């Protein structure tokens with residue numbers, strides 16, 4: 001098979017935000033883990049929805065019917081993206097809010113003696129919704145530990161931490177701080193043995209690697225379209241048998257069936273109109289007979305591009321004096337997300353200098369990977385600088401960032 005080069009220029013043309021300049025230079029967005037830029041077709045679909053006249057649901061007139069069609073299309077697209085049925089998809093404000101909502105429903109019958117499992121590697125968005133409910137219900141919380149040398153989950157005690165008392169295991173697919181992709185299938189296989197549910201946080205992963213709800217053994221999976229080139233909308237997929245039983249907090253006259261029962265109030269219709277184009281952007285990078293096949297193949301291409309650039313970035317940073325990288329060993333699959341500190345300089349100061357000198361937008365902080373930062377003892381010093389790559393980042397941008405970092409550490 002001949003290798004087709006990644007169409008970087010074609011990809012870049014599809015992101016209008018790349019035309020922005022700062023200090024006379026084109027902006028390079030390395031803040032993708034915080035939120036990606038938005039693909040032009042998505043922006044156009046959202047504007048078009050509002051220009052043509054939006055509406056609420058269930059009206060016997062075109063704009064209402066079109067709104068329902070957008071929701072239908074967006075759910076089909078998300079179903080292809082995650083390998084679920086469209087009826088298993090619900091939309092909401094963001095992943096965090098949806099998970100609080102799901103947790104409150106799911107935990108209603110948890111009782112003292114029950115246990116749940118969360119991880120030290122996760123963003124707190126897949127920790128606090130569960131441990132808050134656990135506190136309310138008197139349920140014991142157990143933690144899967146992170147190894148602070150390898151930045152991977154320590155699964156050596158998996159069989160005792162997940163046991164017959166476990167009701168739910170919450171685990172992240174990709175770390176938003178250090179990029180480690182965890183072996184979720186292994187965790188969920190153990191959960192299955194004891195009859196526990198598995199909630200997978202795929203918020204970071206979906207921007208970089210193909211996600212398969214079934215292969216992961218998920219019962220609940222969250223992601224957010226603003227991380228994968230779309231609008232600010234949270235998405236949750238819930239296995240249908242579980243979804244049907246879920247006793248959610250809802251208004252009495254609102255639909256009682258899945259998935260609508262979880263979608264409290266009126267949804268972000270204009271945002272929803274932008275979801276299908278965001279998914280189509282990934283699919284259009286790939287080849288195949290079905291959209292799911294094109295999505296998988298599209299991810300392969302973007303992962304190859306991002307990994308090549310991330311490898312260069314990591315190797316250059318690792319060679320710099322005063323720079324400490326927080327990353328898993330080279331044989332561990334990662335997203336192109338690089339967390340670092342510079343000895344003797346606060347992360348916020350590093351970012352400010354890089355932004356000023358090179359117009360590469362990078363961010364600092366603990367990014368709510370709070371437990372990991374706490375364990376490393378770096379919360380008081382401002383935690384990390386995080387440089388995250390996206391499909392629209394180019395080699396020139398990576399080189400520009402490397403040059404800026406060299407100046408910072410000199």
Ligand SMILES: Cc1ncc(COP(=O)(O)O)c(C=O)c1O
Pocket residue numbers: 033034094095096097123125126172174175176201203204223224234
């Ligand atoms: C891994 C991870 N989980 C959860 C969240 C929270 O997502 P949302 O902003 O949609 O609530 C984020 C946001 O950065 C994240 O990176």
